[in-house]
Amino acid sequence: MIRNAFAALGATALALTLGAVSLSASASAPTVKPYHKALTDCAACHTQENAVAGNPFVVPSDKACLACHGSYKDLAKKTENLPEPNPHASHHYGEGIACTACHKEHEPSKVYCNECHEFSYKIK
Amino acid sequence: MEQHMTSRRRLIIGGALGSAAALAGNVAQAATNAKPKFDKVYDIIVVGSGFAGLAAALEARLGGAEVLLIEKMPAFGGNSAINGGAFSVAGSPLQKKFGIEDSTDRMLADMIKSGRGLSHVDLLKMVVEGSLPAYEFTLRHGVKYKDFVQHFGGHSVPRTLQTVESTGGGITRPLTESCRKHGVELHLHAKMEDFVRAEDGRVIGLTVRERYQFPKEDSGVLQTYGARKGVIMATGGFSRNLWFRRQQDPSLDERLDSTNHPGATGEGLLKMFAIGGAPVQVDQIQLGPWCSPDERGFGLVSQFNTIAGFPMGIMVDVRTGKRFCNELADRKERTDAILGLMEDGKPVYPVCFTDSKGVEKAQTLKNGLKYGVIKAFDTIEDLAKAYGIPADALVEQVKRFNAMVADKNDTEFHRALDLAIQLDKPPFYACRVWPKVHYCMGGVGITAKAEVYSVEGKVIPGLYAAGEVTGGTHGASRLGGCAIADGLVMGRVAADNCLKMKPVAL
Numbered sequence: 193m194i195r196n197a198f199a200a201l202g203a204t205a206l207a208l209t210l211g212a213v214s215l216s217a218s219a220s221a222p223t224v225k226p227y228h229k230a231l232t233d234c235a236a237c238h239t240q241e242n243a244v245a246g247n248p249f250v251v252p253s254d255k256a257c258l259a260c261h262g263s264y265k266d267l268a269k270k271t272e273n274l275p276e277p278n279p280h281a282s283h284h285y286g287e288g289i290a291c292t293a294c295h296k297e298h299e300p301s302k303v304y305c306n307e308c309h310e311f312s313y314k315i316k
Numbered sequence: 317m318e319q320h321m322t323s324r325r326r327l328i329i330g331g332a333l334g335s336a337a338a339l340a341g342n343v344a345q346a347a348t349n350a351k352p353k354f355d356k357v358y359d360i361i362v363v364g365s366g367f368a369g370l371a372a373a374l375e376a377r378l379g380g381a382e383v384l385l386i387e388k389m390p391a392f393g394g395n396s397a398i399n400g401g402a403f404s405v406a407g408s409p410l411q412k413k414f415g416i417e418d419s420t421d422r423m424l425a426d427m428i429k430s431g432r433g434l435s436h437v438d439l440l441k442m443v444v445e446g447s448l449p450a451y452e453f454t455l456r457h458g459v460k461y462k463d464f465v466q467h468f469g470g471h472s473v474p475r476t477l478q479t480v481e482s483t484g485g486g487i488t489r490p491l492t493e494s495c496r497k498h499g500v501e502l503h504l505h506a507k508m509e510d511f512v513r514a515e516d517g518r519v520i521g522l523t524v525r526e527r528y529q530f531p532k533e534d535s536g537v538l539q540t541y542g543a544r545k546g547v548i549m550a551t552g553g554f555s556r557n558l559w560f561r562r563q564q565d566p567s568l569d570e571r572l573d574s575t576n577h578p579g580a581t582g583e584g585l586l587k588m589f590a591i592g593g594a595p596v597q598v599d600q601i602q603l604g605p606w607c608s609p610d611e612r613g614f615g616l617v618s619q620f621n622t623i624a625g626f627p628m629g630i631m632v633d634v635r636t637g638k639r640f641c642n643e644l645a646d647r648k649e650r651t652d653a654i655l656g657l658m659e660d661g662k663p664v665y666p667v668c669f670t671d672s673k674g675v676e677k678a679q680t681l682k683n684g685l686k687y688g689v690i691k692a693f694d695t696i697e698d699l700a701k702a703y704g705i706p707a708d709a710l711v712e713q714v715k716r717f718n719a720m721v722a723d724k725n726d727t728e729f730h731r732a733l734d735l736a737i738q739l740d741k742p743p744f745y746a747c748r749v750w751p752k753v754h755y756c757m758g759g760v761g762i763t764a765k766a767e768v769y770s771v772e773g774k775v776i777p778g779l780y781a782a783g784e785v786t787g788g789t790h791g792a793s794r795l796g797g798c799a800i801a802d803g804l805v806m807g808r809v810a811a812d813n814c815l816k817m818k819p820v821a822l
Contacts, residue, residue, distance in 0.1 A: 251529055285489065286492075
């Protein structure tokens with residue numbers, strides 16, 4: 193179930209065409225998760241809308257994640273039958289937690305809940 | 317805590333302020349007289365998104381201000397979101413429903429007693445008298461509470477309400493949504509870098525690391541924000557700042573875990589000290605007596621002990637099988653008693669337990685059993701065997717306790733037995749106990765209007781503070797359930813007074 197649930201999440205990832213200028217990856221590009229390799233445009237996540245002082249290469253906004261993966265409610269629905277509490281519908285944070293609190297693109301992902309709990313989530 | 321001086325920021329060098337800055341380890345120097353260039357200007361900027369910050373932002377916004385709230389972590393709520401959601405209110409409708417006689421005077425007396433003479437009574441009065449209005453405020457924003465009142469340690473009567481979720485997230489989530497709905501600008505991943513001050517010392521803004529990634533201190537992009545009316549600091553305590561807490565109390569070393577979220581490192585407090593904010597009782601640091609050494613942080617046992625083990629069970633020394641303190645005393649008394657159970661420099665973890673009647677309202681029991689931090693036993697003898705307690709002595713202690721419950725008189729430790737039950741119906745549920753660093757009673761000094769005091773005894777104009785980052789309210793020991801009251805009440809007080817400030821043209 194865990195594997196299937198997260199596979200479903202991965203399967204929803206789609207290439208996204210933005211109005212922003214395409215930013216091509218350089219030879220020293222940071223590592224990208226396997227399920228995002230199809231996204232050749234850095235601006236899929238590093239949107240101009242989220243740029244700070246003109247710099248788009250900052251922590252992405254949830255808007256970029258949710259544009260492909262659906263709303264918080266959709267995600268919570270997909271993970272509601274996990275054997276652990278639903279990571280996308282936390283009693284503590286609800287929708288007030290960034291996707292990037294747990295899901296890291298250029299480094300290992302880390303379950304924020306497990307700062308305090310010992311849940312056995314598998315996170316890619 | 318390296319301070320970055322930029323030409324865009326002006327810093328006033330006064331005798332005392334300069335000395336305070338030097339004492340804080342910062343090299344203060346005069347900057348140019350150029351007016352700071354702000355990337356954006358608001359009326360009020362709130363730093364931190366716990367009870368105090370959310371209450372302040374919402375109150376300020378509903379009062380007509382343009383409000384920015386910044387939170388350095390990737391989630392809103394701070395420690396408030398992960399606490400037990402227990403809120404002490406004097407005179408609540410639920411108390412009236414159950415015929416519980418209470419008053420603000422009585423709550424005030426309990427808090428003064430707990431503070432052991434160190435509480436600033438003017439601040440306590442604000443919290444106590446504001447607790448019912450703050451409760452009503454939470455109801456208006458969608459917070460839901462359980463339908464019973466709890467009796468927490470150190471309180472003379474049951475007066476503690478609890479969210480239906482058994483967590484402060486039951487308050488921070490609705491308040492965050494209300495902020496969003498009412499137009500508060502909310503930034504996650506945004507860490508305050510420093511204050512921006514006018515020539516006269518007034519706080520007129522902040523430099524902020526936008527898209528900051530905790531704990532990478534050089535991450536993010538620096539932006540400068542103006543605050544026409546003021547800045548409200550609601551940055552919480554420093555239980556997770558190992559070096560700073562050890563400066564106050566060397567025994568709070570790395571062997572003691574903390575109940576706090578990882579971001580409770582106190583930089584907001586240290587920034588206020590750096591510009592001359594007055595330190596108040598910074599060494600008064602509270603440990604939570606209900607924690608377990610068998611799990612990290614706040615965990616599941618804390619709620620179990622608070623709602624089941626301590627009010628409806630007993631806690632015993634495993635070497636003797638006997639109780640050793642009033643399980644409903646305030647936190648300092650219980651913590652000191654538990655920490656006294658050391659042998660050859662190592663902790664002898666006591667065991668707290670109750671029976672099947674006592675656990676009826678324990679929401680974390682199921683998960684506690686699942687993760688093995690709470691265990692079930694069919695007999696007292698089995699429980700004793702599992703924890704290495706002398707069985708005969710434990711059986712005898714339970715008999716004595718049951719007799720005291722029947723008489724409603726604890727002749728051993730004078731505990732209030734209003735909610736206590738006789739321990740006679742298996743299974744029995746037990747857990748190991750050891751305190752963890754939980755709450756910093758000290759912080760920056762404030763007036764009853766939540767204005768920040770400088771070391772000169774005057775207020776720093778444009779600067780307010782509320783919640784755990786402030787000092788003096790709780791004295792030597794905070795009563796359970798009163799941090800929510802403090803944060804919500806003083807957050808709203810800070811906003812109300814900041815709204816009255818004459819705006820600076822920026």
